[in-house]
Amino acid sequence: MKHSLRILPRETKTRIYRKPTGPIVVSGDVLLTDENGEQLKHSEKFSLCGCGKSNNLPFCDGNHKKQPPAANQ
Numbered sequence: 339m340k341h342s343l344r345i346l347p348r349e350t351k352t353r354i355y356r357k358p359t360g361p362i363v364v365s366g367d368v369l370l371t372d373e374n375g376e377q378l379k380h381s382e383k384f385s386l387c388g389c390g391k392s393n394n395l396p397f398c399d400g401n402h403k404k405q406p407p408a409a410n411q
């Protein structure tokens with residue numbers, strides 16, 4: 339009996355959700371660009387800033403954690 343292996347493609351659906359504290363988490367196959375269409379490098383899973391306080395926009399750099407709790411809602 340001959341056995342064969344198949345390698346199935348990974349799930350490539352994109353998942354995007356916003357954490358209650360601000361970051362917008364993106365995972366999956368996405369092309370992220372700036373307003374001029376220039377591609378922005380990112381990892382397979384990354385977070386966009388949803389609070390506007392990042393020093394590395396459009397990415398979250400954790401600055402939302404420095405906000406008072408009421409500002410995160």
Ligand code: FES
Nearest residue numbers: 360387388398402
């Ligand atoms: S959401 Fe993290 S710095 Fe804005």
